[in-house]
Amino acid sequence: MTEFERADLDKNGTIEKDEWDKLSLEDRRLEIIDSVYVIAASGVVAAFMGFNAYSSNKSSNEKKQ
Numbered sequence: 001m002t003e004f005e006r007a008d009l010d011k012n013g014t015i016e017k018d019e020w021d022k023l024s025l026e027d028r029r030l031e032i033i034d035s036v037y038v039i040a041a042s043g044v045v046a047a048f049m050g051f052n053a054y055s056s057n058k059s060s061n062e063k064k065q
Contacts, residue, residue: 007015007023015023 004015005011007019009019009022010016
């Protein structure tokens with residue numbers, strides 16, 4: 001089954017406005033999910049970098065004393 005056949009829900013050979021609306025809604029839903037993953041991954045990276053900076057700073061201070 002091709003993408004066109006999946007989008008053509010009433011199988012009349014054309015994609016009607018309501019079918020386009022469903023495609024648009026699905027596209028927006030997937031974009032929102034992608035942005036959630038980007039935000040979550042950014043948070044993990046920021047936490048990792050912050051922990052490394054804190055750990056590095058702490059070990060540097062211990063060596064000075």
